[in-house]
Amino acid sequence: MASEAKTLDQWEQAREEAKLRLQACQKEHRVDSCMKCEKIIGCDVRNDYVKKVYESMNKGQGGGFEF
Secondary structure, X not given: OXXXXXXXXXXXXXXHHHHHHHHHHHHHOOOXXXXXXXXXXXXXXXXXXXXXXHHHHHOOXXXXXXX
16 A cells, blocks of 8 residues: 655644654754753753644644643
8 A cells, every 4th residue: 555645734734844854953962862961951952843843733824722
């Protein structure tokens, strides 16, 4: 059975790009989690990734975001 690659929408693509930047940052700082990084508070790379994940979940429709 052949599997077809899923086409990513614009929000999923932006999320994947932010994920790659986040992973590169983690590698640069030699950590496997942002929680282990001393720069976690106010980190633009991590904040952008969280924003892109949220946007990919709501497909740009906005709304509240609560944990």
